[in-house]
Amino acid sequence: MERVVIVGGGFGGLYAAQALARAPVEVTLVDRRNFHLFQPLLYQVATGGLSPGDIASPLRAVLKRQANARVLLGEVDDFDVTRREVVLRDGRIPYDSLIVASGASHHYFGNEAWEPLAPGLKTIEDATEIRARVLLAFESAEREPDPARRNVWLTFVLVGGGPTGVELAGALAEIATETMRRDFRTIDPREARILLVEGTDRVLPTYSPALSAKAARALERLGVDVRTKTLVTAIEPGVVTVRVGETRERIPTHTVMWAAGVAASPLGRAVARATGAALDQVGRVVVQPDLSVPGHAEIFVIGDLASFTHQTGTPLPGVAPVAMQQGRHVAKTITRRLRGEQPEPFRYFDRGSMAVIGRGAAVAAIGPVELSGYLAWLAWLFVHIMYLVEFENRLLVLTQWAWTYLTWHRGARLITGDRAPCVDGERAAQSEGRAARGA
Amino acid sequence: MERVVIVGGGFGGLYAAQALARAPVEVTLVDRRNFHLFQPLLYQVATGGLSPGDIASPLRAVLKRQANARVLLGEVDDFDVTRREVVLRDGRIPYDSLIVASGASHHYFGNEAWEPLAPGLKTIEDATEIRARVLLAFESAEREPDPARRNVWLTFVLVGGGPTGVELAGALAEIATETMRRDFRTIDPREARILLVEGTDRVLPTYSPALSAKAARALERLGVDVRTKTLVTAIEPGVVTVRVGETRERIPTHTVMWAAGVAASPLGRAVARATGAALDQVGRVVVQPDLSVPGHAEIFVIGDLASFTHQTGTPLPGVAPVAMQQGRHVAKTITRRLRGEQPEPFRYFDRGSMAVIGRGAAVAAIGPVELSGYLAWLAWLFVHIMYLVEFENRLLVLTQWAWTYLTWHRGARLITGDRAPCVDGERAAQSEGRAARGA
Numbered sequence: 001m002e003r004v005v006i007v008g009g010g011f012g013g014l015y016a017a018q019a020l021a022r023a024p025v026e027v028t029l030v031d032r033r034n035f036h037l038f039q040p041l042l043y044q045v046a047t048g049g050l051s052p053g054d055i056a057s058p059l060r061a062v063l064k065r066q067a068n069a070r071v072l073l074g075e076v077d078d079f080d081v082t083r084r085e086v087v088l089r090d091g092r093i094p095y096d097s098l099i100v101a102s103g104a105s106h107h108y109f110g111n112e113a114w115e116p117l118a119p120g121l122k123t124i125e126d127a128t129e130i131r132a133r134v135l136l137a138f139e140s141a142e143r144e145p146d147p148a149r150r151n152v153w154l155t156f157v158l159v160g161g162g163p164t165g166v167e168l169a170g171a172l173a174e175i176a177t178e179t180m181r182r183d184f185r186t187i188d189p190r191e192a193r194i195l196l197v198e199g200t201d202r203v204l205p206t207y208s209p210a211l212s213a214k215a216a217r218a219l220e221r222l223g224v225d226v227r228t229k230t231l232v233t234a235i236e237p238g239v240v241t242v243r244v245g246e247t248r249e250r251i252p253t254h255t256v257m258w259a260a261g262v263a264a265s266p267l268g269r270a271v272a273r274a275t276g277a278a279l280d281q282v283g284r285v286v287v288q289p290d291l292s293v294p295g296h297a298e299i300f301v302i303g304d305l306a307s308f309t310h311q312t313g314t315p316l317p318g319v320a321p322v323a324m325q326q327g328r329h330v331a332k333t334i335t336r337r338l339r340g341e342q343p344e345p346f347r348y349f350d351r352g353s354m355a356v357i358g359r360g361a362a363v364a365a366i367g368p369v370e371l372s373g374y375l376a377w378l379a380w381l382f383v384h385i386m387y388l389v390e391f392e393n394r395l396l397v398l399t400q401w402a403w404t405y406l407t408w409h410r411g412a413r414l415i416t417g418d419r420a421p422c423v424d425g426e427r428a429a430q431s432e433g434r435a436a437r438g439a
Numbered sequence: 440m441e442r443v444v445i446v447g448g449g450f451g452g453l454y455a456a457q458a459l460a461r462a463p464v465e466v467t468l469v470d471r472r473n474f475h476l477f478q479p480l481l482y483q484v485a486t487g488g489l490s491p492g493d494i495a496s497p498l499r500a501v502l503k504r505q506a507n508a509r510v511l512l513g514e515v516d517d518f519d520v521t522r523r524e525v526v527l528r529d530g531r532i533p534y535d536s537l538i539v540a541s542g543a544s545h546h547y548f549g550n551e552a553w554e555p556l557a558p559g560l561k562t563i564e565d566a567t568e569i570r571a572r573v574l575l576a577f578e579s580a581e582r583e584p585d586p587a588r589r590n591v592w593l594t595f596v597l598v599g600g601g602p603t604g605v606e607l608a609g610a611l612a613e614i615a616t617e618t619m620r621r622d623f624r625t626i627d628p629r630e631a632r633i634l635l636v637e638g639t640d641r642v643l644p645t646y647s648p649a650l651s652a653k654a655a656r657a658l659e660r661l662g663v664d665v666r667t668k669t670l671v672t673a674i675e676p677g678v679v680t681v682r683v684g685e686t687r688e689r690i691p692t693h694t695v696m697w698a699a700g701v702a703a704s705p706l707g708r709a710v711a712r713a714t715g716a717a718l719d720q721v722g723r724v725v726v727q728p729d730l731s732v733p734g735h736a737e738i739f740v741i742g743d744l745a746s747f748t749h750q751t752g753t754p755l756p757g758v759a760p761v762a763m764q765q766g767r768h769v770a771k772t773i774t775r776r777l778r779g780e781q782p783e784p785f786r787y788f789d790r791g792s793m794a795v796i797g798r799g800a801a802v803a804a805i806g807p808v809e810l811s812g813y814l815a816w817l818a819w820l821f822v823h824i825m826y827l828v829e830f831e832n833r834l835l836v837l838t839q840w841a842w843t844y845l846t847w848h849r850g851a852r853l854i855t856g857d858r859a860p861c862v863d864g865e866r867a868a869q870s871e872g873r874a875a876r877g878a
Contacts, residue, residue: 034574034854053490053851060622061852070624073578073854091582124855135473139512143530183499185509412492413500415473415512416563 001026002338005086005095007076007267009036009059012101012303012323017069018062019331024338027069028093030086034058034073037124040320040384043164045127047134047171048179048413052124076102076267079274081296097298097334100271100285101327104304104318107263107282114235118256121164130257132415134172137255138180139415141187154192155253157240159232160260161198161205163355166215168257169196170357173222179413195225195251197242199260202228204355204363206317211363214372218361232260262318264305271301280307284315289345291330297343300333302326308346316348320387325349354380440465441777444525444534446515446706448475448498451540451742451762456508457501458770463777466508467532469525473497473512476563479759479823482603484566486573486610487618487852491563515541515706518713520735536737536773539710539724540766543743543757546702546721553674557695560603569696571854573611576694577619578854580626593631594692596679598671599699600637600644602794605654607696608635609796612661618852634664634690636681638699641667643794643802645756650802653811657796671699701757703744710740719746723754728784730769736782739772741765747785755787759826764788793819 002025006013009031017029035056044050063069078087079100085092106120119129134156141153156172158165176192183189196203196219202212203219203226216226233248234241240251264283272279277293278286284307285293291306293299303323307315316322325348333343352366354376362376371379441464445452448470456468474495483489502508517526518539524531545559558568573595580592595611597604615631622628635642635658641651642658642665655665672687673680679690703722711718716732717725723746724732730745732738742762746754755761764787772782791805793815801815810818 034578034852051490051492051851052853052855053492056853058622058852060619064621071622072582073575074582124853128855136512139473143511143513180499182503183497183510412490413473413497414491414495414563416491416567 002096002334003028003094004097004099004334005030005093006099006101007031007086008101008103008265008303008305009033009071010039010101010103010303010323011320012103012327013099014059014062015324015327016099016101016302016331017327018066019328020334021066021068023068023331023335025068025097025334027066028072028095029059029063029069030072030074030076030088030093031059032073032075034060034071036062038387039122040387042121042124042127043167043171045124045412046121046130046168047175048131049171051412052128056124076270078270079299081274081299084298095298097300099300099302099327099330100267100305101301101303101323102265102267102305104262104264104282106258107261108258109261111235114258117235117237118159118258120258121168128416130168131413133255134175135413135415138184138187138189138192140254142184143186150187151191151193152238152252153254154187154189155195155251155255156192157195157197157251157253157256159197159235159240159256159258161196161200161203161226161228162259163204165196165198165257165259166203166219166355166357168259169194169219169224170222170361173219173224174358177223190223193225194223195227197230197232197240198226198228199231200228207353207355207363207365208370211365211370211372215355215357215363218357218363218372222358222361262304268301268305271299275299277301280315290333290343291326291346292333292343297337300330302330308348310345311348317353319353321351322348354383356380441535441773442467442533443536443538443773444469444532445538445540446470446525447540447542447704447742447744448472448510449478449540449542449742449762450759451542451766452538453498453501454763454766455538455540455741455770456766457505458767459773460505460507462507462770462774464507464536464773466505467511467534468498468502468508469511469513469515469527469532470498471512471514473499473510475501477826478561479826481560481563481566482606482610484563484851485560485569485607486614487570488610490851491567495563515709517709518738520713520738523737534737536739538739538741538766538769539706539744540740540742540762541704541706541744543701543703543721545697546700547697548700550674553697556674556676557598557697559697560607567855569607570852572694573614574852574854577623577626577628577631579693581623582625589626590630590632591677591691592693593626593628594634594690594694595631596634596636596690596692596695598636598674598679598695598697600635600639600642600665600667601698602643604635604637604696604698605642605658605794605796607698608633608658608663609661609800612658612663613797616662629662632664633662634666636666636669636671636679638670639667646792646794646802646804647809650804650809650811654794654796654802657800657802657811661797661800701743707740707744710738714738716740719754729772729782730765730785731772731782736776739769741769747787749784750787756792758792760790761787793822795819 004025004027006029017027035058038055041055059071075089085094108114137153141150144150158169172194176189180189204212204215231243233243268283268285271285275293275296285301286307287301289310291300304318329346354364356362360374360377362380364371364376443464443466445468456466474497477494480494498510514528524533547553576592580589583589597608611633615628619628643651643654670682672682707722707724710724714732714735724740725746728749730739743757768785793803795801799813799816801819803810803815
């Protein structure tokens with residue numbers, strides 16, 4: 001029986017596994033986490049709207065009825081392409097076909113020291129970390145008697161004006177102006193300053209200029225200070241330095257979030273080392289038209305880890321629909337090969353893209369049609385609920401959203417872990433402690 | 440305006456704050472966490488049935504409409520009863536009346552070294568820790584080729600046959616026999632051994648012997664190995680030693696949970712030091728008939744931290760209804776005193792107690808009426824849903840439970856934090872690392 005090993009249980013890996021359900025193969029899905037994460041809604045966890053369990057599904061539960069698939073919790077270190085084995089930290093798994101779909105993580109453009117000060121948003125732990133930092137900033141402001149210091153606690157800087165930055169900024173603004181409006185006695189959360197800093201000349205740079213302008217206006221209506229053409233030059237404890245043209249500005253703040261750079265998973269380098277495949281600038285593996293690696297028809301790289309340039313000349317974007325379609329395509333290729341048929345080249349069918357700004361506010365580009373405002377928001381809501389992998393999650397998320405919509409309430413505003421509100425200067429020390437523990 | 444400071448946002452503190460809503464007082468509720476935790480359902484989080492957000496409500500959200508109450512996130516270190524100030528780690532809060540309701544935590548009967556090996560279940564972090572250990576034990580068993588070692592991974596020991604131990608044992612048995620039945624390919628989760636170890640001669644020793652027997656039979660039907668008259672004499676990495684009479688037995692296991700001992704919060708000692716009040720054996724403050732501390736009519740101690748013996752001769756049990764009623768009583772006493780009236784003694788009105796074993800199985804003692812089986816389970820379900828503090832949580836929990844009931848599914852089975860499945864011997868090192876970080 002053909003042994004297919006899939007590394008990574010994100011959209012690409014999971015859809016590949018499911019598309020192989022009826023194929024005469026044995027599927028092994030390896031992930032270091034025991035759940036599939038619905039990353040597009042991670043910003044909702046970071047802002048207290050949803051619980052981690054609402055957007056994560058145990059991989060075993062998703063695949064329990066697929067008799068030809070097994071799930072293995074393990075950390076992949078390397079690939080032995082000569083013996084055709086995946087090298088785990090504590091074992092090896094032989095394969096006949098290999099699908100590498102280990103995704104991407106943050107990238108600080110060489111400023112790795114910024115990471116503890118400006119966490120990104122890729123994992124459940126990132127989301128609960130950001131949630132705790134945001135909530136603790138409001139708590140610390142409530143306890144701070146000095147107005148100037150209080151304003152520093154109430155300043156939030158988001159680096160990066162792509163979908164994640166826009167969504168986080170919108171959700172933060174809604175929390176401050178609506179959800180927590182009556183929660184405090186000393187501060188008025190509406191005094192919070194939310195700065196969205198983007199290096200190019202507009203937010204959502206992958207959308208049309210018209211939609212970017214609409215998104216920026218929607219954010220400004222929510223009170224977000226949108227700063228385009230603005231580069232972050234330094235992130236230090238208590239202050240972010242930005243540059244606009246030749247002018248530098250120091251923004252005192254204790255809460256910075258990183259939504260700017262993404263780099264491919266380190267397993268890209270392992271694939272390149274083992275097969276001689278090329279990597280692009282952000283570490284993605286340059287793949288063939290059928291998503292295989294040059295010289296290895298049995299090894300496929302898909303999703304955020306793959307650089308697929310055969311359709312538009314530039315790499316396809318790192319979004320869930322690309323990964324899902326690539327996962328299904330590779331499954332089909334493996335099935336065809338077992339029948340003795342030739343592989344077909346992959347074609348991405350772009351159903352459109354959308355970003356949400358807040359309640360009743362979103363932008364969507366669906367082929368030639370551009371939507372914004374309420375209609376785009378409804379479309380966004382519908383698509384995201386439908387895509388959630390398991391029925392239970394859909395139902396729960398729907399309940400929670402209906403409730404949030406009616407009441408502005410966000411019930412998952414928990415500060416977990418060992419934490420306390422900070423006095424000035426402490427935050428940096430805590431962050432360093434965290435980084436050390438994470439290492 | 441009379442300043443009332445409440446330390447602790449559990450059932451006692453929160454109910455006291457709410458009962459003071461119409462009194463001419465300024466209420467300050469201090470807690471080191473920003474949420475109220477519905478502890479009776481914590482075992483559901485530990486077993487993946489509910490998400491932390493489902494059983495926790497932000498204190499600010501609960502009290503947002505109560506204009507005379509403010510919430511302060513802070514760590515209380517001591518009490519200055521001469522200056523009438525609560526001493527925080529980083530500040531002081533003056534009070535006219537003080538309510539100390541800081542609850543209880545685990546107690547290892549002098550064997551504090553057992554804590555990292557056998558976590559208890561009092562906080563959200565405890566629950567996610569136990570959830571991760573249980574799930575990782577199954578994952579490790581799935582990866583273990585040696586049958587003997589696999590059995591060690593599939594052995595779970597619960598120390599303590601009170602309500603928490605019974606509820607955890609029942610929920611674990613259901614996960615193994617139903618929820619995860621089809622999740623694995625190498626192991627059959629139904630082979631899991633779940634041992635419930637209790638020192639006295641029956642489980643649920645605070646109930647009648649008839650109900651204890653029914654609970655034990657219900658557990659055994661679920662496959663739980665109930666060991667009464669059994670004392671734990673040692674917990675070491677990989678093995679628990681128990682003693683029955685003069686016979687010792689070594690039980691190889693990597694997953695031990697502690698549900699045996701509870702001790703009052705360290706703030707009990709601070710109260711005793713400051714006021715000269717007596718502490719009982721487990722560190723609870725011995726209170727007057729009106730719940731005040733001898734010699735300090737303005738200081739009250741309630742809930743799990745109080746030892747109230749004036750009604751039955753023995754201390755009232757550490758359960759939510761006692762704390763709630765005491766919170767309300769103290770609020771009334773403060774209001775009466777402001778009107779120049781005398782305090783009245785507290786009387787606990789016992790509406791009954793109940794413990795759940797599994798789906799459709801519970802025991803309940805309501806005055807002279809004893810229920811077991813399905814009816815008791817329905818009563819338990821109704822009472823617990825109704826008590827959940829906020830409407831949103833009730834709705835969500837209801838949805839989740841309805842779904843779990845129909846499908847045996849548990850969606851919140853996430854392993855979070857930096858973890859990987861273990862090979863033999865590693866678990867102890869991880870636990871030690873955790874204890875070091877927690878210190």
